[in-house]
Amino acid sequence: MTRDDELLGRVLGPAGPEIGCEDCFDKLDRYVEIEVAGGDPDTAVPGMREHLEGCPACLEEHDSLVALLRAR
Amino acid sequence: MHDRESAAWIAALSSEGHEQEDATRRLHELLLRAARFEVGRRRSSIDGAADGEQLAADAAHDALMKVLAKLDTFRGESRFTTWVYKFALLETATKVRRRTWRDREVALDPDAWSRMPDLDAGPQREAEASELMAAVRCGIREALTPHQRLVLVSVALEGVPIDVLAERLDSTRGAVYKTLHDARRKLRIHLAEQGLDPEGIGREAAA
Numbered sequence: 001m002t003r004d005d006e007l008l009g010r011v012l013g014p015a016g017p018e019i020g021c022e023d024c025f026d027k028l029d030r031y032v033e034i035e036v037a038g039g040d041p042d043t044a045v046p047g048m049r050e051h052l053e054g055c056p057a058c059l060e061e062h063d064s065l066v067a068l069l070r071a072r
Numbered sequence: 073m074h075d076r077e078s079a080a081w082i083a084a085l086s087s088e089g090h091e092q093e094d095a096t097r098r099l100h101e102l103l104l105r106a107a108r109f110e111v112g113r114r115r116s117s118i119d120g121a122a123d124g125e126q127l128a129a130d131a132a133h134d135a136l137m138k139v140l141a142k143l144d145t146f147r148g149e150s151r152f153t154t155w156v157y158k159f160a161l162l163e164t165a166t167k168v169r170r171r172t173w174r175d176r177e178v179a180l181d182p183d184a185w186s187r188m189p190d191l192d193a194g195p196q197r198e199a200e201a202s203e204l205m206a207a208v209r210c211g212i213r214e215a216l217t218p219h220q221r222l223v224l225v226s227v228a229l230e231g232v233p234i235d236v237l238a239e240r241l242d243s244t245r246g247a248v249y250k251t252l253h254d255a256r257r258k259l260r261i262h263l264a265e266q267g268l269d270p271e272g273i274g275r276e277a278a279a
Contacts, residue, residue, distance in 0.1 A: 004201045008270050010228040011208060012263075013256035015271055020253070021234070022246045028158050029150035054256070055249055056227075057169070057234045064161045068109050069154065 009053075018050035024058045032065045078152035085143055099139065102153060104132040106160035114168045127171065131163040138163070169233040178232050178240050182218035185209075185225045204268055211262035220255035227252055 019027070027045045034041040042049045052059045074082060084095035107128035111118065118124045139156050146155055186209075212221055226232040227248075238248045263270060 004205070008204070008208070011224065011256070012259055012270050013228075013253065015260075018253070020246055021249045025158065025162065027149075029154040033150045033154055054253070055234065056231075057165070057245070061158065061161050061165055064110050064113060064165065065154070065158055067113065068106060068157055068161065071109065 013054035014050035016050045017047055018054060019045075019047040020051070021055060021058055024048060024051050024055070025061075028058075028062060028065060032062065032069060036066060036069045074146075074148035075151060078146075078148055078155075081152040082143065082146065085140070096136070096140070099156065100132060100136050102156060103135045103139070103160040104128060106157045107131040107135065107164045110161050110164035111168070114165070117168050117172045123171075127167050128164060131167050132160060135159040135163045166235050169236055170239065173233065173236045178226060178237065179230070180222060180226070180240065182221040182225075185212050185221060185229065204263070204270060207263055207266055207268050208259060211259040215258045215262045216255050220251055220258070223248055223251045224255040224259075 027048060031041045031045045031048050034044050052062055081095065081099070084091050085099065086092075087095070108125075110131075111124040111128045115124065118127065135156070138159050146152060212224065216224065223237065226237050227234055234248050234252070235245045237243075238245045241248065260270070
């Protein structure tokens with residue numbers, strides 16, 4: 001990914017439909033459990049992946065929950 | 073439908089007397105472990121070990137209050153422990169971000185974008201990318217409201233965490249993200265009206 005791609009990604013956000021921050025928090029535990037178990041979280045929670053691409057704070061919390069479950 | 077361990081947690085926390093006190097103590101320990109885990113991941117953003125431990129303790133306390141207040145909303149779509157971990161991680165991450173930004177100024181200037189060299193359609197760019205960047209600048213200027221410009225520039229260009237910006241604007245994270253989402257959608261519509269496809273640039277370069 002070029003610097004321009006990265007910049008445009010931050011400015012324009014994800015192309016597809018996404019859920020909001022509150023919905024993301026509500027569904028994060030389910031999404032991450034499916035992900036850590038090797039399942040298909042994006043089918044189970046449509047719009048979550050797109051939101052994580054567009055929201056750095058929610059992505060940080062997603063990454064932390066994944067890391068925590070993998071560390072347990 | 074709760075798994076057996078999750079059902080035991082809910083039953084114990086919903087009981088009374090010693091059983092409830094014991095469950096609350098165990099829950100607090102769980103939240104504190106998650107908060108310390110998060111502090112450990114963000115150690116570089118925190119001044120010292122003592123600061124980190126206090127931050128984890130505060131986050132675990134706040135998470136405990138939220139979990140107990142929302143106990144009846146647990147639907148059993150994950151394990152109870154996973155459900156409570158996210159409260160501890162959110163509280164910790166938010167406190168770390170606010171700590172990191174507490175002494176930093178956030179411009180809150182809707183016109184700050186016009187001074188950002190990143191968005192210049194300069195000669196160093198390929199013609200197509202340059203055209204796209206010029207259209208983005210035009211979209212920011214003409215298609216967005218001042219509030220949308222402020223949120224877009226703060227979060228997407230200046231890297232202000234969304235919860236820090238929400239605090240400075242006396243708003244909520246959800247409301248600020250909604251503004252960001254609306255601004256992005258308007259920009260995409262603005263680009264599409266000019267026949268520009270931002271996804272096409274990277275694909276063509278990679279082809």
